Amino acid sequence: MNKLFTLTAVISFALSSFGAENDTVQKPLNPDWKLKSLFGLNLTQSTFTNWAAGGRNNLSGLGFANLQANYKKDKIKWDNRLNFALGGIQYLDDGDGDMLQKTDDVIDFQTNFGYGLKDPWYITVLGGFKTQTLNGFVSPEDSLYSSTFLAPGYVNLSLGIEYAPNDNFNVFVSPVSSKMTIVRDQRLANQGAFGVEPGLFDVNGLLLTPGEQFRFELGSYARILYNRELMENIQLKSRLELFSNYMNNPQNIDVNAEAIITFKVNSWFSASVQANLIYDDDITIRDAKGNSGPRTQFKQVIGVGLAYTMANYREKK
Secondary structure, eight states, X not given: OHHHHHXXXXXXXXXXXXXXXXXXXXXXXXXXXXXXXXXXXXXXXXXXXXXXXXXXXXXXXXEEEEEEEEEEETTEEEEEEEEEEEEEEEEOSTTOTTXXXXXXEEEEEEEEEEXXXXXXXXXXXXEEXXXXXXXXXXXXXXXXXXXXXXXXXXXXXXXXXXXEEETTEEEEEEEEEEEEEEOOOHHHHHTTGGGSOOOEEXXXXXXXXXXXXXXXXXXXXXXXXXXXXXXXXXXXXXXXXXXXXXXXXXXXXXXXEEEEEEEEOSSSXXXXXXXXXXXXXXXXXXXXXXXXXXXXXXXXXXXXXXXEEEESSOOOO
16 A cells, blocks of 8 residues: 555656646747647545544546637638546455446537638538546446446537637627537437437347437537636636427526636646536436436546646736
8 A cells, every 4th residue: 555655646746846847838830720638647645544533545636627728810710629538436445456436428519610600600511529538436336337438429410600709708609500419339229318219129028120329310409618717817718508309308508517617836737616507308217216218417526636738928907
């Protein structure tokens, strides 16, 4: 255990020293492009020996990367964002040394290409892709995964009007938007996971017709982005997405909301609080009592650790 603690401390010190030297602004090769990347690593290690209050020895970590590449010249505006996060916790109790549980897992890419009408209005095409990296389980006791890479995978394509008065506020509304759900895992597709058409089984549970691995929805979509510096070195970033399916129960609106507050201590050390809320009427969730149905999903992550930022421009204060 002491060796593990020492290794964690050495890694943290090395990364902090590296980050402190590389929170830089690089000279842009093309001034029409704004490039920014943020890399972070949060590590936590806990050890308990004869601790009356109880506790479980564990080691947890969360790595993330946020990449941006934005182009603007004359009437053309093209914004690209890629967010990646992967985290887990390893319990180190006797007999549970191999119990690794996932705490965060996101791959989220968005791109939107706009042509200026009358400033600050644009006619915009927006595309998005979202999935995860590793298998996910409802609880540690489950032997079968409930999600995996591209199960689900979401692809969005929308045409609409964008209102972008500045870099901190953006509204996009589309009356013609598609939402495509991919469930590439056949076992999950047979169950009708994530809203795809389930397989057909006989009375003995024998599969007669495999479930669909793809679902297409046509509807309307709205997205609001809002960023604000709450005070010096404390930044709020938020996103709200709404989707209504014209083809099935348009009154049941899908909601995806995200808010992140970051606290910058210095050029290499930071902390963050992240909250995500999702409601999708097509996703069935089993609760602790065994009841199944659509439910509001909520995730909250607090991280303290190292951050490394590169950009080819300076943020406006």
